[in-house]
Amino acid sequence: MTETTARQRKKILVVTAHPEPRSLTAALTAFAADHLRAAGHEVRVSDLYAMKWKATVDADDFPEHPAGGRLDVMGASQRATLAGRLTPDVAAEQEKVHWSDAVVLQFPLWWFSMPAILKGWIDRVFSCGFAYGPEVPAPYGGGAALAGRRALLSVTAGARGTAFSDRGVHGRLADVLHPIQHGVFWFTGMEPLEPFAVYGANDLPEDAFAAARQAYARRLDALFTDEPVAFRALAGGDYDRDMRLLPGAEAPGTSGLDLHLRPAG
Template identity: 65%
Template sequence: MTESAQQPQKNVLIVTAHPEPRSLNAALADFAAEHLRAAGHEVRTSDLYAMKWKATLDADDYPDHPADQRLHVLDAAGRATAEGRLSPDITAEQEKLLWSDAVILQFPMWWFSVPGILKGWIDRVFTYGFAHGPGMPPPYSNGGLAPRRALASVTFGAHEPSFSDRGVHGRLKDVLFPLHHGLFWFTALAPLEPFAMYDVNEAPDDRFEPAKLEYADRLDHLFTDEPIPFRTLDGGDYDHDMRLLPDVQTAATSGPDIHLRPRG
């Protein structure tokens, strides 16, 4: 029996973004769903391409917004969220997030970011008043969508060494910082270390079996692995301008690493 099977039943939302249903990303999403269900967890999926997800945020997201008024997105989203008058497709995805104990984003890395359809899901679903905003604790803390967890499962065409400290693409942790810190941690989703597959454009079919074993281990520890230890905004490490205080910065750290709490 796996460690995952011994854990209490949890709810997991898998959001996948790839236009080809026979792709590696689709196979990884299907495998994750099957593995988690076999361990006793409940799983829901949002296959954004299959859903024909509307990627662009616009006034149609807020059906009661007066047509003769300028669209101030934050205000309009906040009012529509508070009044329960968001577009039904947004409301359905928010309900899935609230239902979940963990969310997995499955996607290929395109131009150092998520595919546009997934960015549109983020833009439209994480509304002001739902994932952040009035009546909630400050961002980058334990409020918002806590105590849910978040895992990015990402495929790359590039070689793994190219996403290293001397790699031409930069460190993977820096490339994913906007997702891990700017989305997950901003809304208090506890960000886990990513699951990554490299060289996927040239990968032979027999690479999927060992990858499944590695991914299964990550899924078995979805609710027990330690999250990335980002600092909390309200923990005394930042000033009123949200700047890290000089005396708490760990020696010899720079860039995004300064926002990590020392381990141990």
């Protein structure tokens, strides 16, 4: 490895969620890990189904919570996080997130969102006091709790790509994934990139899979050079005290979720 390559070496966490190890999701996960390692990066993979990840938040997540006591999830989460008393599985995943320079979430698009097991990974790992809360920096911006990391969604969808277009019946993919891109990544300070998607995933011919691998390789190669989605910072002067975008901050004709993107230029 050359000195230049060594300086560019990054640490990447890939979190993947599919119950079938022979699935397209699994194949893309393996491809991403191999491709990134071949480029000289360090890669860790959290395969949630293989790990038999516990998806639900409950009192068992907080060992010091009194038996029979009312569970205030945010409060219990913050106390356990700040005291270093989270369960070992959660603590291990938080260590991986802290270790990483980038996080890639690889999953099939189920009911217009991520599989429940992956949502449960976020629910449990992005605890109060770790990813959000009064004891960490304010959300929606580069100074938030998990700032300094890139984030990429890599999704597979059974539908054709045109169904996820501006006039497609499913809506734009950017809008479908907005709760993750903006509400998870950007909320916690991570810089989300435009998502990567493979459509027609239920019956993908070999030549289409080969093309998908090539396209994915290009996105992985640009993981640290592509411009992230230009979301507005909460503390950037564009929002009022009620967290509403100030009148006139948007370009004429802008509406919907695009209001929360910085205007070009």
